[in-house]
Every structure is written in C-alpha cells, then in structure tokens.
Amino acid sequence: MSAEQQYAVELKNLSFQRGDREIFKNIDICIPRGKVTGIMGPSGCGKTTLLRLIGAQLRPSKGEVWVNGLNLPSLSRSELFDMRKQMGVLFQSGALFTDLDVFENVAFPLRVHTQLPDEMIRDIVLMKLQAVGLRGALELMPDELSGGMKRRVALARAIALDPQILMYDEPFVGQDPIAMGVLVRLIRLLSDALGITSIVVSHDLAETASIADYIYLVGDTKVLGQGTPDELMNSDDPRVRQFMQGIPDGPVPFHYPAAGYRDDLLGGR
Amino acid sequence: MQNRTLEIGVGLFLLAGLLALLLLALRVSGLTVGSSDTYKVYAHFENIAGLTVRARVTMAGVTIGKVTAIDLDRDTYTGRVTLLLDNSVDNLPADSTASILTAGLLGEKYIGISVGGDEEVLVDGSTIYDTQSSLVLEDLIGKFLLNSVNKDEAN
Amino acid sequence: MRKTSTLERIRLFGRAGIDAVATLGRATVFLVRALFGRSGAGNPLQLLIKQLYSIGVMSLAIIVVSGVFIGMVLSLQGFNILSDYGSEQAVGQMVALTLLRELGPVVTALLFAGRAGSALTAEIGNMKSTEQLSSLEMIGVDPLKYIVAPRLWAGFISMPLLAVIFSVVGIWGGAMVAIDWLGVYEGSFWANMQNSVSFREDVLNGVIKSIVFGFVVTWIAVFQGYDCEPTSEGISRATTKTVVYASLAVLGLDFILTALMFGDF
Numbered sequence: 009m010s011a012e013q014q015y016a017v018e019l020k021n022l023s024f025q026r027g028d029r030e031i032f033k034n035i036d037i038c039i040p041r042g043k044v045t046g047i048m049g050p051s052g053c054g055k056t057t058l059l060r061l062i063g064a065q066l067r068p069s070k071g072e073v074w075v076n077g078l079n080l081p082s083l084s085r086s087e088l089f090d091m092r093k094q095m096g097v098l099f100q101s102g103a104l105f106t107d108l109d110v111f112e113n114v115a116f117p118l119r120v121h122t123q124l125p126d127e128m129i130r131d132i133v134l135m136k137l138q139a140v141g142l143r144g145a146l147e148l149m150p151d152e153l154s155g156g157m158k159r160r161v162a163l164a165r166a167i168a169l170d171p172q173i174l175m176y177d178e179p180f181v182g183q184d185p186i187a188m189g190v191l192v193r194l195i196r197l198l199s200d201a202l203g204i205t206s207i208v209v210s211h212d213l214a215e216t217a218s219i220a221d222y223i224y225l226v227g228d229t230k231v232l233g234q235g236t237p238d239e240l241m242n243s244d245d246p247r248v249r250q251f252m253q254g255i256p257d258g259p260v261p262f263h264y265p266a267a268g269y270r271d272d273l274l275g276g277r
Numbered sequence: 278m279q280n281r282t283l284e285i286g287v288g289l290f291l292l293a294g295l296l297a298l299l300l301l302a303l304r305v306s307g308l309t310v311g312s313s314d315t316y317k318v319y320a321h322f323e324n325i326a327g328l329t330v331r332a333r334v335t336m337a338g339v340t341i342g343k344v345t346a347i348d349l350d351r352d353t354y355t356g357r358v359t360l361l362l363d364n365s366v367d368n369l370p371a372d373s374t375a376s377i378l379t380a381g382l383l384g385e386k387y388i389g390i391s392v393g394g395d396e397e398v399l400v401d402g403s404t405i406y407d408t409q410s411s412l413v414l415e416d417l418i419g420k421f422l423l424n425s426v427n428k429d430e431a432n
Numbered sequence: 433m434r435k436t437s438t439l440e441r442i443r444l445f446g447r448a449g450i451d452a453v454a455t456l457g458r459a460t461v462f463l464v465r466a467l468f469g470r471s472g473a474g475n476p477l478q479l480l481i482k483q484l485y486s487i488g489v490m491s492l493a494i495i496v497v498s499g500v501f502i503g504m505v506l507s508l509q510g511f512n513i514l515s516d517y518g519s520e521q522a523v524g525q526m527v528a529l530t531l532l533r534e535l536g537p538v539v540t541a542l543l544f545a546g547r548a549g550s551a552l553t554a555e556i557g558n559m560k561s562t563e564q565l566s567s568l569e570m571i572g573v574d575p576l577k578y579i580v581a582p583r584l585w586a587g588f589i590s591m592p593l594l595a596v597i598f599s600v601v602g603i604w605g606g607a608m609v610a611i612d613w614l615g616v617y618e619g620s621f622w623a624n625m626q627n628s629v630s631f632r633e634d635v636l637n638g639v640i641k642s643i644v645f646g647f648v649v650t651w652i653a654v655f656q657g658y659d660c661e662p663t664s665e666g667i668s669r670a671t672t673k674t675v676v677y678a679s680l681a682v683l684g685l686d687f688i689l690t691a692l693m694f695g696d697f
Contacts, residue, residue, distance in 0.1 A: 089569075106562070120572065162567075
C-alpha cells in the first residue's frame with residue numbers, strides 16, 4: 009500500500025515490441041508521486057512510446073502498467089477512458105483542435121466531462137489561461153498562435169480538469185530560449201504549487217536536468233541509468249557518460265554497423 | 278452566428294434532397310398517391326404479344342389508366358390483362374372494345390378502348406369481352422402470303 | 433540484381449494476402465466501434481450537422497453542375513441515335529432511365545469520392561499526424577465517436593440525397609436540350625418518361641444503390657484517414673488510396689447490384 013502511495017506510475021517487467029523490433033525489454037520504472045521525473049534518451053529509443061504505454065494508448069506485449077493502483081492492460085476500453093481523466097498530456101505539437109478557438113480548446117475537457125454551467129466553465133478557463141499567461145488570446149484560432157503559445161494553450165487544456173499526472177512529450181523541441189524558459193518555469197510551478205506528478209520526456213539535457221527531481225535514462229531497450237541529475241552527471245557508466253556529456257563516439261557508435269571500411273573500398277574491384 | 282448559417286445550409290440541403298425525390302416520384306415516374314380513386318377491369322386477349330405491365334390505357338388518345346398485371350387464364354388459354362382505370366371515367370359502357378395498339382411502327386404497345394352502346398357500365402371487377410388482340414407481324418405476313426397463293430390457284 | 437526464388441515469391445504473395453485480410457478486419461472493427469458502443473462527447477446532432485455541411489452541402493455545387501451537363505449530353509446523344517429510328521420522343525425515357533438506374537448513383541459516388549472522400553481522408557489523417565486524435569483519447573473522448581461517427585453518418589445521409597439531386601438536375605438538363613433545342617414535343621417527352629419509369633423499380637433501386645455506395649465510399653475514406661501513417665507522405669498516399677479504392681469499389685458493386693436488381697435470375 010505504501011508503495012502505491014509513493015509511486016503514481018509503476019512499470020513492472022514491461023516489454024513492448026513493434027512488429028519484429030523490440031522497443032523495450034523487461035524494464036522497470038517507478039515515477040514518484042508529486043515530483044518531476046525526467047525520462048531521457050537518444051532519439052528513436054521509444055520515449056514517446058513509453059508515454060503512450062502509460063496513457064494506455066498502446067498495450068504492452070508483456071508486463072504491467074500500474075497507474076494510481078490500477079493495472080491498465082487489464083482495464084476495459086470504457087474504464088480506460090474514465091481513468092484518463094486523471095491524466096493530462098502535453099503533446100509535442102500541442103495538438104490543439106484546429107477548428108476550435110483557444111477558449112473552446114481549453115473548455116473542451118470541461119464540457120465533455122462535467123455538467124458545469126457556462127459561467128463557471130468560463131471562469132475556470134480564464135484561470136487556466138491566466139496561469140499560462142495567455143488570457144488575452146482566448147479568441148484566437150490555433151493557427152494564429154506561435155509554436156510556444158500553442159504549447160502553452162495545450163498546457164492550459166491539459167490542466168483544465170486538474171489531473172494528478174501530467175505528461176510532457178518533448179516540450180522543449182523547437183522552442184526559442186524565451187519560450188523554453190517560460191515552459192521550464194511553468195512545469196516546475198505546476199508541480200510545486202499543485203502537487204502534480206510530472207513526467208517529462210525529452211532529450212534536451214540542460215532543461216530537463218534543471219527541473220527534474222529524478223531522471224531515467226533509457227535506450228537500447230533498457231533502462232541505462234537512473235538517479236538525480238547530479239548522480240547521473242557523475243556516473244561512471246560509459247553509456248550514461250556518453251549521453252550526459254554528448255560524446256560523439258562510444259558505446260553508442262558513430263558508425264552504423266557495416267563491413268570493414270578497407271574491405272568495402274577494395275571489394276568493389 | 279456561424280452555427281446558424283451552417284444549420285440553414287444543411288436544412289436547405291436536406292430539403293432539396295427530399296424535394297428531388299418527390300419530383301422523381303411524381304413528375305418522372307408518374308407515381309399517383311393512393312389507389313382509392315381507380316377501379317379494376319379485366320380483359321381477355323388471344324394474343325397480348327408485346328404488351329407490358331404499366332402500359333397506358335387510352336380512350337380517344339387520352340390516358341385513362343394503366344395495365345397492372347398480365348397473366349394466363351388457365352381455363353380459356355387466353356391472356357388476362359388487368360387494367361386499372363381512373364375513377365373519373367366511370368361511365369364506360371359494358372360492351373366497350375379493348376384493343377392492343379402500337380404507337381408508331383416500332384413503338385410501345387398500349388391499350389385503346391372504344392366506346393360501346395350498352396346501358397350498363399363497367400364497374401370494379403367486371404370483364405371486357407370484346408377485345409382485339411395485338412397485331413403480330415409474322416401472322417400478318419403469313420396471311421398475306423397465303424392469300425396470294427390461293428389467288429394464284431383460283432386463277 | 434537480387435534474384436527472388438519462387439518460394440520467396442509465394443511467401444510475399446501469402447504475406448500480401450494476410451495483410452489484406454488483416455486490414456479488412458481492422459476496418460470492420462473500426463466501423464462497428466464507431467457506429468455502435470457507448471455514445472461520445474458533445475451534442476451528437478450538432479456534430480452531425482457540422483459534418484453534413486462540410487460533406488453534403490459543400491459537394492452540392494459539383495454535383496449539380498455535373499448533373500446538368502451529363503443530362504444535356506445524354507439528351508443530345510440519345511436524340512441523334514433515336515432519330516434514326518424515328519423515336520425521338522423516347523429520348524425522355526432514355527435520359528431518365530439512364531440517370532436513375534446508373535449514372536445518377538455511380539457518377540455521384542465517383543464525384544463524392546473525389547470531393548468529399550479525399551477531403552475526409554486528408555482531414556482525419558491530418559488530425560492523426562498533429563496528434564489531435566491521441567489528444568482526444570487522452571482527454572477521455574473516444575475519437576471514433578467524436579470524430580469518426582458523425583462523418584460516417586453524414587456520408588451515409590448525404591450520398592443518396594446528392595444522387596437524387598443529381599438525377600433531377602440531369603433530367604432537367606436533358607429536358608431543356610430535348611424540348612427547347614432539339615424540338616421534341618414536350619408532352620410526349622414527359623409522358624414517355626412517366627410510362628416507362630417505375631418508382632419502385634427504377635427510382636427506389638437507384639436510391640438503394642446510392643445508399644450502398646455512400647456507405648462504402650465514406651467507410652473507405654474515413655478508415656484510410658484513421659489508419660494512415662501519420663506523416664505527410666502517409667496522408668497523401670492514403671488520400672490517393674481513398675479515391676482509387678472507393679472508385680473501384682463503386683464500379684464493382686454497381687455491377688453486382690445491377691445484376692441483382694435488373695438482371696433476371
């Protein structure tokens with residue numbers, strides 16, 4: 009019971025494969041409640057897949073995904089939809105509904121899941137937009153917003169229902185330094201002020217290290233390392249060091265596997 | 278505001294579709310609503326060749342009904358044709374003649390009714406006895422040939 | 433370069449077969465889930481009206497214009513041939529029957545696949561690639577119900593209406609050419625048509641055809657969008673597939689339906 013209190017999300021002995029390719033093999037990850045947890049790794053190692061597994065949009069090939077004491081793979085389709093009300097996700101592209109304006113986008117989860125009167129919905133939406141600093145933009149359409157603003161509106165939408173768990177999919181990709189700074193501050197603020205469990209999936213080292221309480225480093229179907237940012241920075245594990253310090257060649261080779269260079273050049277004759 | 282135009286547009290679309298269906302029913306296929314204002318009359322023909330269901334029934338060139346069924350009478354070996362006539366024409370004498378006619382040389386077959394002189398009139402379910410069968414081209418040619426042969430022999 | 437053995441070819445053929453069956457299965461599950469199951473978020477009527485507008489009303493212009501021209505051409509061509517036999521007055525019946533039985537449902541379905549079907553695929557594919565579908569799912573709204581179902585129903589409803597409108601404007605265009613231009617006597621034009629067209633046999637069978645076509649085209653379009661690879665190439669491939677598959681399905685089904693309805697078996 010205490011473990012359940014301590015961890016909001018637990019992946020136990022989880023494997024996932026897409027076609028013949030193994031993405032994860034027997035990994036264990038525990039996300040502590042009320043903290044910011046970073047999940048880092050090289051591009052294409054399945055970080056986004058991990059988020060989809062936690063959100064139960066994908067079903068693991070093997071293993072368990074526990075969220076708030078429920079094992080997701082065992083739930084029915086409608087139970088899953090209910091469970092997802094406790095989760096918010098900030099997608100990489102923001103994923104705002106293009107045919108609704110900013111206000112309706114943020115109001116959408118409220119309209120769907122609550123019977124609140126219109127004035128109250130309006131108040132809540134204004135509060136959420138105020139929190140991300142975009143209360144003035146409420147009548148704009150998504151294609152009138154910059155990339156950073158889109159992500160902030162999406163963040164306001166993700167927290168509209170006051171979720172317990174908030175997941176960020178590559179929140180820092182393609183952002184200018186100002187927008188990046190705003191997002192970093194918002195993520196930290198939401199976690200500290202509201203006690204939301206945050207999961208940040210990213211490969212941006214500096215930003216993730218600056219806000220995460222705990223970091224998992226995944227890659228090559230496994231968890232390569234875990235710990236606080238400082239612990240990982242000073243890790244002796246060569247794979248962890250290569251990623252944390254950005255060394256071009258190492259355990260993750262610079263060259264795609266190939267036959268000998270010399271043989272290849274001479275072999276053509 | 279935007280919703281309103283949307284709804285009006287959809288409303289007009291649905292209306293146009295239903296109106297089109299109605300037009301097809303009434304104007305194009307000549308569907309008449311209800312069958313209470315018609316009555317049924319039977320006619321036996323020796324040969325109905327070429328007459329089809331839904332052919333017109335006319336009198337003096339005016340359409341007054343249509344053929345609704347054609348079947349073989351097992352007892353008399355004649356073709357029994359069921360005619361559905363307009364109730365507005367309820368004064369047809371019982372000895373009227375029904376003949377199968379052709380519109381143009383190769384046109385469709387239809388039934389023409391010519392008036393008799395009887396006091397009694399045709400009512401629902403009655404039968405027209407005086408009929409003229411369809412003109413069959415092969416029979417006609419056959420008769421013509423036979424006639425000319427006979428003439429030759431007489432000479 | 434590389435030589436594929438016979439066995440390898442047989443394997444690839446088997447693989448293609450398995451893929452085809454799997455896709456068909458996925459499409460069926462997709463359809464059943466979208467049409468049945470627990471109701472989605474939002475006011476379903478409101479969602480339906482919005483889709484009826486973008487699928488039905490927006491396709492109206494192309495349907496009406498094509499219908500008028502096709503009716504006019506039919507009338508011209510029919511008149512030329514029929515006048516050789518001295519039966520010009522039968523042009524009305526020819527135009528009406530051709531439109532009601534065949535061209536109305538088929539051409540409308542082909543135009544519908546090109547206009548509304550491709551748009552549906554692209555729209556849903558785009559929603560998928562911008563993660564709007566995932567986002568809906570994570571908000572706890574089933575995209576099958578919220579996005580897919582209203583579009584399916586709107587397609588099912590729009591297509592027969594469009595086909596009927598197509599036939600009517602086609603007949604009107606044909607009548608215009610025959611009566612006003614070619615000088616067919618108006619009375620015999622309509623009378624001939626009314627005598628030969630049966631509401632149940634011709635009009636209703638045409639409507640049934642268009643309902644079937646609407647169902648198939650919309651299903652293919654929406655499924656291709658939902659099942660596409662969420663990249664720009666994936667979306668454009670899916671859009672092409674929609675038009676090709678939907679057109680082939682319409683033409684193939686048309687033959688089967690015609691044989692069942694008008695053939696003597």
